[in-house]
Amino acid sequence: MTDVPTRPVTIITGASRGIGAAIAERLAADGHDLVLTYRDRADDADSVARRCASSGARVLVLKVDLADLEATATVVPAAIAKFGRVTGLVNNAGITGKIGGFLDASLDESEELFRVNVLAPIVLTRAAIAHMATDRGGAGGSIVNISSGAARSGAPNTYIPYAMSKAALNALTTGASKEFGPVGVRVNTVSPGTTRTEIHAAAGRPDAPDERAPGIPMRRPGEPHEIAGAVAYLFSADASYTSGADIRVAGGN
Template structure:
């Protein structure tokens, strides 16, 4: 007999302790998901997000991990399975932009780190999640949402071309995975935010970037994290059961 707890979806969210990841966690908790949230630092903030999700009725586990360590990244999904018994969803949200500025001012070392965190870590996590979920591997199916960026299609000149390139790689990886594993019950989609009001811009050296870019956005404002979370929640829901290989652009019209 399946218990109420066993019937709840279990979703892994990388970078779930703040920003867009925290908003996704809060939305999914409200929608009835149990959660494993990864974070790299600022454990107090991650714990506050977890407490808020628990107050909404979710079981929540936290896992500190540096996703630049690909061996550590490979253990995230197995650890979630160990703690919850199964995983039904994965949101690859954690990412970095690198320093904002002209292409020639950046270093190849920084670009390598951007690709390690933004592309290779999600690839490792997708491998683990699909191996667990795929029906032809004994799984029960599931869904993956990879957080991309509007920059993947416009290239982000003078801003962060390596970041844009990394997100373009995420997009095409997601399309390939969606096609390869559709018959095995695993849906893979992307959500591409436009400029959103989070700390990622401060980490890149331009804390006022959302406001600076507002004039170039048709809606004349940056997005808010909860506006991204709604698209992710839909892709993980039964309402999106026939949706795979899609990209939902949440960018204020840009």
């Protein structure tokens, strides 16, 4: 545990369940104070916050629909107002759209997907960097983007627009890490492979992790805590010279 004035303060989007919840609990255990956003599962978000608080974290929970970019723009200021500073951001929240062929993908669904998966991270990352950058009076910081192996595979017959959005997030890591490395901001990516979360049910295929297991070299899907471990490394002192990286946590894929 660290003293309150020097404890890292990290924003995690989409933290009410799955990978976001696992990241929150791991970072709380590592001594972070947290700002957790959720869209529509207040009970789950509160439960995650209580578990984080039991590790000694101070926690601010914010209900935010990241498709609403004006609401998204309030997150970093709210974190600063509560804790006095922000040292980290995890762009975790994301939606996939329905699983299916590219020609059947809804354009309206794809537009919402890009607002949540790409535009909201742009809004949050710009605000976080403006606060963290040493040439603007900040003390530096770290940003981790949660991408997907789909960004490289293209996810044919599954969800190409989702894969496109995650490729855009990878480009954000590459560009921002180079532009803002000189002013103390590290930007990295963690790319999970198939992981056992509820996102697959939301996409219309709840059994997808086990269905895909035979094609994974380790013959099983990942678990949220395994993704959280990679994120925790990128926020640790051990990663002080790591920026612009993409850590694939995909069972060998």
